[in-house]
Amino acid sequence: MRAAAPTPGTRIERKERTRQRLIEAALALLGEGRGYTSLSLREITRAAGVVPAAFYRHFRDLDELGLALVEMGGVTLRRLLREARRDGIPPTDMLRGSVLIYKRFVEERPLVFRFIASERGGGSPVIRAAIRTEESHFASEMAQDLRALGTLPDLSSASLQMICGLVVATMLNAASDILDLPPGQPTPEHELVENFVRQLRLVFLGARHWREA
Numbered sequence: 001m002r003a004a005a006p007t008p009g010t011r012i013e014r015k016e017r018t019r020q021r022l023i024e025a026a027l028a029l030l031g032e033g034r035g036y037t038s039l040s041l042r043e044i045t046r047a048a049g050v051v052p053a054a055f056y057r058h059f060r061d062l063d064e065l066g067l068a069l070v071e072m073g074g075v076t077l078r079r080l081l082r083e084a085r086r087d088g089i090p091p092t093d094m095l096r097g098s099v100l101i102y103k104r105f106v107e108e109r110p111l112v113f114r115f116i117a118s119e120r121g122g123g124s125p126v127i128r129a130a131i132r133t134e135e136s137h138f139a140s141e142m143a144q145d146l147r148a149l150g151t152l153p154d155l156s157s158a159s160l161q162m163i164c165g166l167v168v169a170t171m172l173n174a175a176s177d178i179l180d181l182p183p184g185q186p187t188p189e190h191e192l193v194e195n196f197v198r199q200l201r202l203v204f205l206g207a208r209h210w211r212e213a
Helices: 008-030 041-048 062-084 091-108 110-120 125-149 157-179 186-208
Strands: none
Touching: 008 041, 008 062, 008 110, 041 062, 062 091, 062 110, 062 125, 091 110, 091 157, 091 186, 110 125, 110 157, 125 157, 157 186
């Protein structure tokens, strides 16, 4: 009796598992302190337990794998922070809530954020451009949400976008500090959170006094 052919769903699931193994292998190598540009396709596939040819069924090149890492961090983070900006939350609580959500997200995905922090200022031009695009999308969504909430109603769309860009830059700059927190020491953690909240408050305080040119 001939065995049944694999179902499309099974093939899709296997393909997705292999893709995820490649991503996790790249992250594991980065976790050893490597820079992304120093990784080779062969060592990523070896760490993932697949043949090098299998890589090209999922990614055109290493840049495309890097783009997947950027997207992995950005899409989920935007969704989480959008929830923190939902209607009805006082602005002060919104800032603190967003900081705590962001901190937890960074701590849960340390390798992704170390990759983004490293590649944001160097490495592949393709990945740098993708991170800048992700920052711009992030700032645009934040500006739309703040406009819908009636926050800073006197600012033009361009100025509100600029303010949100400052917020996003502050958040990304804080990622390395969050990841470098000593474990099991609540005082430095509390100080970091409070300083982070103060920085964001200062941005919005300046925004309230901003006058259009």
